[in-house]
Amino acid sequence: MNALTLIDQLPVLPIVIPLLVGALLVALGHHAAAAPLGFASLLLVLGCAAALGVQTAGGTVISYLAGNWQAPFGIALAVDRLAALMLLVTALIAIACQLAAADGLLQRHPRFPALLQFQVAGLNGAFLTADLFNLFVFFEVLLIASYALLMVTSGREAVRAGVHYVVINLFSSALFLLAAALLYGVLGTLNMADLSLRVAAVAPQDRALVEAAGLMLLVAFGIKAAALPLGFWLPATYGAAAAPVAALFAVMTKVGLYAIARVGTLLFGAGGYASVSGPVLLVVGLATLAFAAIGGLAARDLRTLAAWMICGSAGTLLMLVGVGTHASLGAALFYLPHATFAAAALMLVAGLLASARGTALADRFEAGPRPAGATLLGTLFVVCGLASAGLPPFSGFVAKAILLDSVIDSPAAVAIWIVVLGASLAWVVALSRGGSLVFWKSAAAPEGAPLDEAQPAAFQPGELHEAEPRPGAVSAIVLLAAAGVAIVLFAAPLARHFARAGAQLQSPSDYREAVLGRMPVSGTAPAGVAP
Amino acid sequence: MALLYASGIGLLTAAGIWLMLRTRSFDAVLGLTLLSYAVNLFVFAMGRLHVAAAPLLRDPSLEPALANYADPLPQALVLTAIVISFGMTAVLLALAVRSRIDSGDDHVDGDAP
Numbered sequence: 279m280n281a282l283t284l285i286d287q288l289p290v291l292p293i294v295i296p297l298l299v300g301a302l303l304v305a306l307g308h309h310a311a312a313a314p315l316g317f318a319s320l321l322l323v324l325g326c327a328a329a330l331g332v333q334t335a336g337g338t339v340i341s342y343l344a345g346n347w348q349a350p351f352g353i354a355l356a357v358d359r360l361a362a363l364m365l366l367v368t369a370l371i372a373i374a375c376q377l378a379a380a381d382g383l384l385q386r387h388p389r390f391p392a393l394l395q396f397q398v399a400g401l402n403g404a405f406l407t408a409d410l411f412n413l414f415v416f417f418e419v420l421l422i423a424s425y426a427l428l429m430v431t432s433g434r435e436a437v438r439a440g441v442h443y444v445v446i447n448l449f450s451s452a453l454f455l456l457a458a459a460l461l462y463g464v465l466g467t468l469n470m471a472d473l474s475l476r477v478a479a480v481a482p483q484d485r486a487l488v489e490a491a492g493l494m495l496l497v498a499f500g501i502k503a504a505a506l507p508l509g510f511w512l513p514a515t516y517g518a519a520a521a522p523v524a525a526l527f528a529v530m531t532k533v534g535l536y537a538i539a540r541v542g543t544l545l546f547g548a549g550g551y552a553s554v555s556g557p558v559l560l561v562v563g564l565a566t567l568a569f570a571a572i573g574g575l576a577a578r579d580l581r582t583l584a585a586w587m588i589c590g591s592a593g594t595l596l597m598l599v600g601v602g603t604h605a606s607l608g609a610a611l612f613y614l615p616h617a618t619f620a621a622a623a624l625m626l627v628a629g630l631l632a633s634a635r636g637t638a639l640a641d642r643f644e645a646g647p648r649p650a651g652a653t654l655l656g657t658l659f660v661v662c663g664l665a666s667a668g669l670p671p672f673s674g675f676v677a678k679a680i681l682l683d684s685v686i687d688s689p690a691a692v693a694i695w696i697v698v699l700g701a702s703l704a705w706v707v708a709l710s711r712g713g714s715l716v717f718w719k720s721a722a723a724p725e726g727a728p729l730d731e732a733q734p735a736a737f738q739p740g741e742l743h744e745a746e747p748r749p750g751a752v753s754a755i756v757l758l759a760a761a762g763v764a765i766v767l768f769a770a771p772l773a774r775h776f777a778r779a780g781a782q783l784q785s786p787s788d789y790r791e792a793v794l795g796r797m798p799v800s801g802t803a804p805a806g807v808a809p
Numbered sequence: 810m811a812l813l814y815a816s817g818i819g820l821l822t823a824a825g826i827w828l829m830l831r832t833r834s835f836d837a838v839l840g841l842t843l844l845s846y847a848v849n850l851f852v853f854a855m856g857r858l859h860v861a862a863a864p865l866l867r868d869p870s871l872e873p874a875l876a877n878y879a880d881p882l883p884q885a886l887v888l889t890a891i892v893i894s895f896g897m898t899a900v901l902l903a904l905a906v907r908s909r910i911d912s913g914d915d916h917v918d919g920d921a922p
Contacts, residue, residue, distance in 0.1 A: 302813070411886055411889075415889065415893070418893045418897070421897075422896065422897065422900060425900055425904075429904075434911050436914075437904060437907050437911055439902050439907045440829060440904050440908075441901070441905060441908050441917055442917065443898070444900060444901045444904060445829070445837055445841065445901065446896055448841050448845075449829065449841065449844070449897075449902065451893075451894075451897070452841075452844050452845060452848045455848045455890055456848055456850060456851055456852075458888070459848075459851055459852040459855040460854075460855065462852075462856075462882070462883065462886075463854075463855030463856075463857075468882075503853065528863075530865070631869050716853070774863060
């Protein structure tokens with residue numbers, strides 16, 4: 279009867295576009311148009327994400343019925359403020375990743391654009407879906423793309439880290455599936471909105487089963503988010519990946535955090551997981567952050583340091599979700615894009631540094647000959663480093679200030695302040711020590727002598743010394759830094775918006791109504807959908 | 810039947826986790842495979858155990874309650890999960906073989922410490 283317009287299809291486009299373009303790119307193979315086509319697709323996804331962001335800014339939750347089946351029976355997608363934010367962050371990071379890959383990765387690995395499309399499709403699907411099993415499927419899609427992306431460097435380190443990464447993620451998938459099945463067995467649905475309704479009405483003797491399933495999901499998501507006892511795979515994996523891929527992976531831990539926040543509030547109400555697991559999330563988050571600060575101090579190269587900072591940002595977010603007030607959730611949402619952009623930019627700087635200094639020194643914190651283009655590199659290093667560590671005037675400072683302010687009423691405020699500020703200090707120390715070794719001691723040091731000669735230069739195998747400028751990576755870093763500057767410039771409206779997004783996350787009734795209340799388009803409904 | 814089924818899942822899970830904790834990559838692959846079998850059986854059981862029950866009710870005299878038909882959804886979920894775990898195991902095997910060739914050792918860390 280009434281035809282669907284393109285606007286109605288908007289929520290599904292961020293999944294469908296990269297999926298179709300990815301398949302097309304696989305067919306195109308080495309064709310010269312492959313990379314530009316992939317880039318155009320990413321821009322289109324960014325446009326869709328921005329449009330969804332505008333549509334949801336007022337507080338509406340948009341839902342989409344895949345295949346026009348009514349919600350608890352078919353698979354629904356839902357976009358609220360949080361999902362739109364995650365889509366935007368993902369699209370920006372993916373664009374930066376492809377820009378940076380133009381410096382050599384694209385030429386060496388013609389399959390890279392296709393893999394990137396599949397990765398983006400999986401990420402977007404995980405952020406959009408309103409179905410628990412579908413979330414599992416999209417997790418697998420994004421994981422299998424990430425396994426392949428990790429292997430594009432295919433060095434020995436990458437293969438070794440890859441085995442660990444795949445094994446731990448397969449284990450977490452098994453846990454996820456067990457928990458999802460348990461929820462289905464008790465509650466009889468997998469639609470997240472429907473789950474949320476039925477949890478509230480569950481029989482008292484089944485309550486423990488539901489909580490057990492919810493906590494198993496928490497462990498599965500915790501592995502993805504690299505929370506402390508489950509996150510040891512992260513620094514090795516991210517350190518072994520090629521720089522543009524590692525930058526893309528900065529958004530991957532955030533999928534786990536998104537799932538913790540989303541599933542927690544839908545299953546267990548406004549407090550999320552905090553109302554079931556008590557202060558566990560808060561403690562685990564703080565421990566992760568403290569551990570990441572120590573790891574950062576011990577890091578011997580920039581890439582490992584950046585990986586520890588990603589780990590620390592996951593810990594910070596986990597802690598904020600664990601505090602579970604709407605102010606802390608708002609602060610978490612403000613912190614999330616900043617942390618992702620800053621960490622990705624730092625990873626790209628590490629890649630630039632490694633290629634400027636050659637495989638012998640790479641991005642290790644060792645004195646050596648002055649790297650080519652030291653002024654530009656040094657500037658990028660300082661900007662991205664200060665932004666990641668949370669010093670003014672960059673986005674990290676504003677995010678940190680909002681964060682510290684948001685937890686001031688929490689009983690754990692003192693511990694949080696100490697750990698957050700201590701971690702910042704540790705990272706500043708690590709960055710300034712590394713930066714002065716690389717950029718200032720460089721001219722004075724004798725050729726190839728100091729510190730750690732025992733390790734052979736197997737850091738980035740296959741990468742030859744390239745002294746020429748790398749416009750792709752530089753433009754990607756500038757893009758990410760510009761996003762960071764935009765966060766600072768529009769800090770006040772953004773903070774208000776994210777606080778509202780946090781409040782929306784905590785009152786899932788809108789989400790439920792949008793998903794379950796959506797009727798199939800009349801006239802084209804498949805027969806027999808009536809409940 | 811429920812006891813037998815549950816013990817089977819328990820045994821598979823125990824064996825899977827034990828194998829997964831070993832340091833040889835082939836053992837880890839086998840362990841994950843067993844674990845995924847256990848998970849698949851568990852998902853299947855969450856639709857309740859039925860013998861000789863059709864997933865669709867054709868007899869109008871029967872009441873449309875779960876006692877009279879087998880829930881088709883877990884069966885569909887298991888099918889998806891099998892396909893996914895099959896693909897993932899293939900990726901992991903390829904990686905493990907690559908690591909074995911690279912390092913000449915099938916220790917999960919590349920070489921035994």
